[in-house]
Amino acid sequence: MSLSEDLIARFARQLLVPGFGESAQERLLAARIRAVGADAVAGPGLLHLAQAGVGRIWVDDPEDVSPADMGGWLYGPSAVGSPRAEAARAVLEQTSRHLSVEPYPVGGVPTAAFICAPSVAQALAAAETARRARLPHVVVEVDADGGAVVTVPPGAPCYACGRSVSGSGRPPQPGFAALSALAAAELVLVIANPGSATGRRIDLTRGVATVRPTVRLAGCPCGVEGTASS
Amino acid sequence: MIAAPGRVDVRAFACPLTWVKTRIALERLRPGERVEVLLRAGEPLASVPRTAEEEGHRVVSVEPLDGAGAGEDYRVVLERGGGEP
Numbered sequence: 001m002s003l004s005e006d007l008i009a010r011f012a013r014q015l016l017v018p019g020f021g022e023s024a025q026e027r028l029l030a031a032r033i034r035a036v037g038a039d040a041v042a043g044p045g046l047l048h049l050a051q052a053g054v055g056r057i058w059v060d061d062p063e064d065v066s067p068a069d070m071g072g073w074l075y076g077p078s079a080v081g082s083p084r085a086e087a088a089r090a091v092l093e094q095t096s097r098h099l100s101v102e103p104y105p106v107g108g109v110p111t112a113a114f115i116c117a118p119s120v121a122q123a124l125a126a127a128e129t130a131r132r133a134r135l136p137h138v139v140v141e142v143d144a145d146g147g148a149v150v151t152v153p154p155g156a157p158c159y160a161c162g163r164s165v166s167g168s169g170r171p172p173q174p175g176f177a178a179l180s181a182l183a184a185a186e187l188v189l190v191i192a193n194p195g196s197a198t199g200r201r202i203d204l205t206r207g208v209a210t211v212r213p214t215v216r217l218a219g220c221p222c223g224v225e226g227t228a229s230s
Numbered sequence: 231m232i233a234a235p236g237r238v239d240v241r242a243f244a245c246p247l248t249w250v251k252t253r254i255a256l257e258r259l260r261p262g263e264r265v266e267v268l269l270r271a272g273e274p275l276a277s278v279p280r281t282a283e284e285e286g287h288r289v290v291s292v293e294p295l296d297g298a299g300a301g302e303d304y305r306v307v308l309e310r311g312g313g314e315p
């Protein structure tokens with residue numbers, strides 16, 4: 001397969017990025033991303049994924065849009081009360097005609113996961129599901145000072161190894177838009193260049209980002225079940 | 231347009247599509263293979279060969295296209311380098 005003239009024109013500036021060529025864009029277009037959580041935190045990231053050219057987003061969020069979601073770029077006041085999956089589709093599909101957005105289908109087989117779950121337990125469960133399926137995934141953690149993004153390519157230390165020891169909460173604060181978009185950029189890079197991605201954690205504290213590789217915790221099952229351990 | 235392997239005509243396009251289409255044509259080659267790029271004088275002629283060299287490819291030749299008016303269209307032959315395009 002090769003990109004059509006239309007797709008080349010649409011993604012021209014992204015195709016200029018060193019290391020991001022035609023085959024990377026094709027991988028994005030072929031991606032099926034399970035988006036766990038579509039609230040205000042996830043919104044900027046979902047928009048980023050859509051505009052980067054992913055082909056399909058499956059929104060896994062059973063909740064309705066609430067007034068608290070208004071600050072997250074994705075939903076307007078008229079969306080309050082409607083299912084997040086449907087409201088997200090209405091917005092995201094307008095950003096790219098190369099994108100399909102649907103509620104997460106029963107039995108769906110994604111190729112990657114974008115996890116902005118509303119609780120630590122849900123994030124851990126979604127990340128473990130992705131790890132067992134050997135899917136690249138990123139997990140967003142929000143806390144009072146900013147938060148973190150944990151990137152988990154197949155075989156890397158799992159999210160349980162790389163997550164915040166103190167857990168995470170999600171009080172509303174302005175930094176989460178940057179955090180979510182950063183997570184989406186990470187997932188785009190992992191999908192685009194699957195061979196070169198490594199597990200890492202990006203902490204964003206009061207606007208300052210620090211990056212470090214994730215380290216497998218002693219005794220974690222991901223060290224036994226994973227392949228390319230680090 | 232990106233036509234048959236070996237030739238790409240970007241005369242109808244402006245930056246950044248001139249380089250994007252050239253880059254994709256290079257990406258479709260193996261290291262050492264060549265592509266002929268047809269482009270217009272001015273900014274495309276200045277920037278496409280320069281960017282190709284910056285990204286590790288080799289500019290084999292630059293010459294006016296047969297039949298073109300003076301200073302109008304050019305044929306640039308690029309050879310793909312060994313690294314990522």
